[in-house]
Amino acid sequence: MKSALELAMQKVNARQERAPVASLTEAQRREIGELRKQYEAKIAEKEIMMQAEIRRTVRERPPQEAAVKFIELQTQFQESKKALQAELESKVAALRDAS
Numbered sequence: 001m002k003s004a005l006e007l008a009m010q011k012v013n014a015r016q017e018r019a020p021v022a023s024l025t026e027a028q029r030r031e032i033g034e035l036r037k038q039y040e041a042k043i044a045e046k047e048i049m050m051q052a053e054i055r056r057t058v059r060e061r062p063p064q065e066a067a068v069k070f071i072e073l074q075t076q077f078q079e080s081k082k083a084l085q086a087e088l089e090s091k092v093a094a095l096r097d098a099s
Contacts, residue, residue, distance in 0.1 A: 028096070032096075039084055043081050054070055057070065
C-alpha cells in the first residue's frame, strides 16, 4: 500500500506531465513585472487612503461608531484588494497564454 504522501505526489506529477509549461519571453517577463508593480502600487494607495479615512473617523466620531466604521473600511479594502489581485492574475494569465 502507498502512503497518502506518495499518492499525492503521483497526482502532482501526473498533472505536471499533462500541462505543458510555456516559457515566457524576456518582454513578457518584463511586462508581467511591470503589471505586478502597478497593482502593488494601486493596493498600497488604497491602503493609505483607508488608513487616512480611519484616522479621520477616529477623530470625528464617537468610539463605538468609529469601531463600526473601522470594520466597514477594512472589509471594503479587503474586497478591493481581492478584486485588484484577481484583475492582475487575469492580465498575467492573458500574457502567458499569448506566448
